[in-house]
Amino acid sequence: MQVRKRGGRKRALGTRRPIIVPDQPNQRWGLDFVSDALTDGRRFRVLTVVDDHTRECLALVVDTSLSGRRVVRELDAIIAQKGWPSMVVSDNGTEVTSMAILRWSQDRQIDWHYIAPGKPMQNGFIESFTAASAMNASNETLFTSPAEAKMRIGPWKDDYNDHRPHSSLGNLTPSEFASNLALEKQAA
Known part of the structure; x- marks a missing residue:
């Protein structure tokens, strides 16, 4: 009796090469x-989705x-407001290795970079964001329903973007930093 060997898990074929630090908005988004x-x-x-340059x-x-x-629907909604990213960086979870994501990134010619398994710091900006902001509210609050979680976690986005200065952004908030970049671009 022969035992049939199972094939390995199929993995998404996004890039896994080292990536550069972004130097302009929409160059790279982190997703987690x-x-x-x-x-x-x-x-x-x-x-969570964060622009790795502006930290928004x-x-x-x-x-x-x-x-x-x-x-995919949520990414399209962000694109409608902010424009197209050149690259998206994420882990290898089933949601982001799905056919919907692979087709979406290919159709829109957006590079999708998967971090190495077990290396969350390869997507450090989003990891820092989730540790410092929105999920801190989650850890301090007991939610009784998904609606309550949405209501309480949603405002953290505005608080983080509009009221929390970052030393890496010259002690500006992400919104102020992004606004200054847009004004500089218009002036040039």
């Missing part, structure tokens, strides 16, 4: 998911399920 639980034990997730939080999407298709 954070999980938490409601008081009744049900899980919810938060999709572009999205905090709270839901109990975030499929690849949903991520």
Whole structure:
């Protein structure tokens, strides 16, 4: 009797080469998911998207399920407001290695860079964001419903963008830094 060998897991074919530090807005977006639980034990997730140059939080999407298709819709909504990124950096989770994401990035000619497994600091700006802001609110608050989680976590995006200066941005908030860049671009 022969035992059939199973094939390995298929992995997305995004780039895994070292990436440069962005020097302009929309050059690279970081994307990550954070999980938490409601008081009744049900899980919810938060999709976070950050522009790695301006450090602006572009999205905090709270839901109990975030499929690849949903991520694509959210990215399209950000693009409608902020413009196209040159690259998106993420881990290798099932949502971001789905056919919906692969097709989306290929159709729009946006590079998708997957960090090496177990190396979250390769996407350090988004890791720093999730540690410092939105999920701190989650850790300090017990949520009873997804709607309450959305209501409480959503305002952290504005607080982070508009009221928290960063030493790496010359002690400006991400919104101020992005506004200054836009004014410089118009003047040039």
